[in-house]
Amino acid sequence: MRIGEAARSLGLSLRTLRYYEERxxxxxxxxxxGQRWYAxxxxxxxxxxxxxxxxxLGTAVIAELLPCMRDDDGHPxxxxxxxxxxxxxxxxxxxxxxxxxxxxxxxxxxxxAAAPAAAVG
Numbered sequence: 001m002r003i004g005e006a007a008r009s010l011g012l013s014l015r016t017l018r019y020y021e022e023r024x025x026x027x028x029x030x031x032x033x034g035q036r037w038y039a040x041x042x043x044x045x046x047x048x049x050x051x052x053x054x055x056x057l058g059t060a061v062i063a064e065l066l067p068c069m070r071d072d073d074g075h076p077x078x079x080x081x082x083x084x085x086x087x088x089x090x091x092x093x094x095x096x097x098x099x100x101x102x103x104x105x106x107x108x109x110x111x112x113a114a115a116p117a118a119a120v121g
Contacts, residue, residue, distance in 0.1 A: 003028070006038035010046055017046070023059045025049050025066065048076040056094045061086075 020026045026045050028036040052062045068080035
């Protein structure tokens with residue numbers, strides 16, 4: 001299917017699909033005149049990219065991981081043993097960021113609690 005049809009079926013903008021292509025995340029075939037043609041595998045890859053983005057991974061990390069991913073009933077799954085280690089690193093990075101945010105929230109809660117009652121809104 002052409003890029004417009006692919007974008008509609010995925011609920012994405014043309015710009016987003018082009019961005020994914022620029023980042024090496026998807027490589028649709030090219031027809032006459034350079035038109036992009038998306039196969040079902042390309043659509044599946046884009047769905048996996050969206051899942052991994054939602055999990056907090058950046059596009060550079062996703063580009064690194066995609067060659068070692070397989071489809072598991074519509075969800076990305078590791079296909080190489082070493083991928084679990086890389087995913088663990090990313091999970092630990094996200095856990096650290098969550099801890100930092102929780103600490104910042106705790107600091108703000110302490111400051112808010114010390115404010116005069118009329119100032120708290």
